[in-house]
Amino acid sequence: MFDKIKGNLIVSCQALPEEPLHSSFVMGKMASAAKEGGAKAIRAQGVEDIIEIKKVTGLPVIGIIKRNYDDSDIYITATKKEVDELLETGCEMIALDCTDRKRPGNESLEELIKYIKENNVLVMADISTYEEAVIAQKFGADCISTTLVGYTPYSVKKEGPDFELIDRLVNDMKIPVIAEGKINTPEDLREVYNHGVYSAVVGSAITRPQLITEKFVNAIK
Numbered sequence: 001m002f003d004k005i006k007g008n009l010i011v012s013c014q015a016l017p018e019e020p021l022h023s024s025f026v027m028g029k030m031a032s033a034a035k036e037g038g039a040k041a042i043r044a045q046g047v048e049d050i051i052e053i054k055k056v057t058g059l060p061v062i063g064i065i066k067r068n069y070d071d072s073d074i075y076i077t078a079t080k081k082e083v084d085e086l087l088e089t090g091c092e093m094i095a096l097d098c099t100d101r102k103r104p105g106n107e108s109l110e111e112l113i114k115y116i117k118e119n120n121v122l123v124m125a126d127i128s129t130y131e132e133a134v135i136a137q138k139f140g141a142d143c144i145s146t147t148l149v150g151y152t153p154y155s156v157k158k159e160g161p162d163f164e165l166i167d168r169l170v171n172d173m174k175i176p177v178i179a180e181g182k183i184n185t186p187e188d189l190r191e192v193y194n195h196g197v198y199s200a201v202v203g204s205a206i207t208r209p210q211l212i213t214e215k216f217v218n219a220i221k
């Protein structure tokens, strides 16, 4: 999988129940379109979407399950329950929130990463700070993704990618650094690659037409 994604584009195809495109059929079509455009892997949410996307595209999938818990702010593959569901899908890699926040039921991040690896699936660590990346690497994650930068109360909020953080991660991490989050244009994508990332994930700018439309509408307000 790492050979396939190196220097290439990963497209995130996600639509939660409250989003207009929520449907495994539609996400399968979206992923097929991404494949036709040259994407080499897909990031997808939920068992049904992952299975459909794998079936129709044959591309490697980074699987996540978003689920909210009352006792934690973590929602991306928060507990062993979500990991077990993802292991059934045959996805090549599981991404999980590796931020420094209390997990639901006080589960241990280290144990979760260990458990995924024991099941021979790769681990993508979704982080929001440099320190979280260091810990995820120590716990055995296979790669770092900047997914949650700007989404934890204590991380830097920016309109686009955080290039300073990317530079530090690329410089110091022994495992691949993947840029994800707020890559809004092809220029942003080129720029994260200029900063040395191993691969990059683009979501909303390609697969959330309601947000793309809004940008156009805002331009004429």
Ligand SMILES: CC(=O)N[C@H](C=O)[C@@H](O)[C@H](O)[C@H](O)COP(=O)(O)O
Residues within 6 Å of the ligand: 012, 014, 064, 076, 147, 148, 151, 180, 181, 182, 183, 201, 202, 203, 204, 205
């Ligand atoms: C913060 C969070 O929940 N991010 C999610 C993670 O899977 C997705 O909603 C994003 O679309 C994905 O990370 C790609 O980012 P962007 O859509 O900005 O290209």
